[in-house]
Amino acid sequence: MRREEVAYFGAGPAPLPTPVLEKGAAAFVNYEDSGLGLAEISHRSSTATRILDETKKALISLLDIPDNYEILFLHGGGSGEFSAVVFNMVALWVEKRRRRAKEELGDNDEAILLRVREELTSSLRLDYLVTGSWSLKASQEAAQLLEPLGQDFVNVALDAREANDGKFGAIPPEDTWELTPPGANAGCGSAFVYYCDNETVDGVEFPSFPKSLEPQAGEDERLVVADMSSNFISRQIRISDYAVIFGGAQKNIGITDVTLAIVRKDILTTIPSPSFLHKVGVWSPPTILNWSVINSLYNTMPIFSIWIAGEVMRGLLAAHGTSKVAGQEAISNAKAETIYRILDANPQVYQPVNHKSVRSRMNICFRVKDAATEKEFLEGAEIRMLQGLKGHRSVGGIRASNYNAVPMANVQKLAEYLSDFARAKSS
Ligand SMILES: Cc1ncc(COP(=O)(O)O)c(C=O)c1O
Structure with missing residues (x-):
C-alpha cells in the first residue's frame, strides 16, 4: 500500500506532510551527514540548541x-x-x-x-x-x-x-x-x-x-x-x-x-x-x-x-509566504466548507452535530441516518481507503478530522464518497 492511496482523517495522531516524514526518516538515521540520528544526540548539544532556536x-x-x-x-x-x-x-x-x-x-x-x-x-x-x-x-x-x-x-x-x-x-x-x-x-x-x-x-x-x-x-x-x-x-x-x-x-x-x-x-x-x-x-x-x-x-x-515540528512550520511558511498562517487558514476553511456543504445538502442522510456558529473546521462531526446506515457508511469508506472516520467512543457518530496536513485531494475523495453514499441512500 502506498501512502497516497490512504486518506486518513484520524483525530490525532494525525497525518504529517510526506516530505517531512521522508526527510525525518533520513534525519532519524543520520542527521545532515553527522553520522548520528536526531534521536541520539544530546539535547544540550549545539545541534540541539540550533534546532530549538529554529523551531521557535x-x-x-x-x-x-x-x-x-x-x-x-x-x-x-x-x-x-x-x-x-x-x-x-x-x-x-x-x-x-x-x-x-x-x-x-x-x-x-x-x-x-x-x-x-x-x-x-x-x-x-x-x-x-x-x-x-x-x-x-x-x-x-x-x-x-x-x-x-x-x-x-x-x-x-x-x-x-x-x-x-x-x-x-x-x-x-x-x-x-x-x-x-x-x-x-x-x-x-x-x-x-x-x-x-x-x-x-x-x-x-x-x-x-x-x-x-x-x-x-x-x-x-x-x-x-x-x-x-x-x-x-x-x-x-x-x-x-x-x-x-x-x-x-x-x-x-x-x-x-x-x-x-x-x-x-x-x-x-x-x-x-x-x-x-x-x-x-x-x-x-x-x-x-x-x-x-x-x-x-x-x-x-x-x-x-521538535525538529519535526520545525519542519512542518517551515513548510507552512514556505508554502504561504508573507500570508503565513492566514494562508493556512484559507485552506483549512476551504477544506471544511467542502465537507460541510455536502452534509448540509443531504439532510435526509447526514446530520452535522453542531450549530453552524460553532462548527469546528478541524473536527467535522456528523451522524448518518441511523446506526445500521452509519456502520454501512464506515465500511464503504474503508473500501475506498478513507480511514479514521469513526467518532470518539464517548459520542459515536462520524468525525472527519481536517488538520493542516490533510490534503485537499483527500478531502475531495471524502466529498465524493459523501455525495455517492447520499445518492445511494436517497434513491
Ligand atoms: C483539545 C485537546 N486538549 C487536550 C488533549 C489531551 O492531549 P494529550 O493526549 O496530548 O494529553 C486533546 C487530545 O486529543 C485534545 O484534543
Whole structure:
C-alpha cells in the first residue's frame, strides 16, 4: 500500500506532510551527514540548541508572536498542561497577592502571610468555560488538584451542556457566562479564565476570541489560558489576547511527544520559589510542570520531535509566504466548507452535530441516518481507503478530522464518497 492511496482523517495522531516524514526518516538515521540520528544526540548539544532556536523562530514567524512571549517545549501532552496551568497560575496568583500585601503592610512577614492565606481561602477562583469534553476534563483536573485545600475554587462560568439538552453543542451567548468579575473578591479577580479553542471530541470551535475576555478600560486584565491542541497554527490569532496558549503537537504540528506552550514572559518571572507557597499552604509547581524551570532545558527534550515540528512550520511558511498562517487558514476553511456543504445538502442522510456558529473546521462531526446506515457508511469508506472516520467512543457518530496536513485531494475523495453514499441512500 502506498501512502497516497490512504486518506486518513484520524483525530490525532494525525497525518504529517510526506516530505517531512521522508526527510525525518533520513534525519532519524543520520542527521545532515553527522553520522548520528536526531534521536541520539544530546539535547544540550549545539545541534540541539540550533534546532530549538529554529523551531521557535518558525512559530514566532508563523503566528507573529511578540517579544514578550516565550515558547516552551514541554512533556506531558495537553493533559499534562491541564495540571501545569493550575500549578503555575495559582502560584502566580499567590505571588501577586503577596506583592500587593507587601506594598500595603511593609515588611511585616507574619501579617503578609496571614493576609495572603485569608485571601486564598476567601477569594481564589479559577474560571473555566466548559464547551466540550476537553475543557470539562481540564476543569475536573483543577477541581481535583485543589480539593485538598478544602473547597471548590473552580468556577465553571459556562457549561454549554445546560443550553443544549445535556450535550455539548452551541456556545451560549457571552452575557450568560458567569465569569468572576476582574475586580471581585477583594480585588483579586480570578487566577485565569480557561477555554478550549477547539473541542476535538465534540467538534465545537470558538468562532473567534470571546469579546468578554478582552481587556476593559479601567479593569484588571483577565489572564486567558487557551488549549489549542487541535487547532494550533490553523488560523490567525492575536497572541496578546492570551496569557498562555498550549497544545500537544500531534495534530497540527508534529508527532506525539512534544507539547508547545506560548507563555507571557512576565508570568515566567513571577512564579515564586516554593518557600512562600508552602507557608501559605499551596504546593509549588512540580519541577517537570514548572514553566519557569522547564524553560531552561531542565531535562531531556525530544529533539527529533521538535525538529519535526520545525519542519512542518517551515513548510507552512514556505508554502504561504508573507500570508503565513492566514494562508493556512484559507485552506483549512476551504477544506471544511467542502465537507460541510455536502452534509448540509443531504439532510435526509447526514446530520452535522453542531450549530453552524460553532462548527469546528478541524473536527467535522456528523451522524448518518441511523446506526445500521452509519456502520454501512464506515465500511464503504474503508473500501475506498478513507480511514479514521469513526467518532470518539464517548459520542459515536462520524468525525472527519481536517488538520493542516490533510490534503485537499483527500478531502475531495471524502466529498465524493459523501455525495455517492447520499445518492445511494436517497434513491
Ligand atoms: C483539545 C485537546 N486538549 C487536550 C488533549 C489531551 O492531549 P494529550 O493526549 O496530548 O494529553 C486533546 C487530545 O486529543 C485534545 O484534543
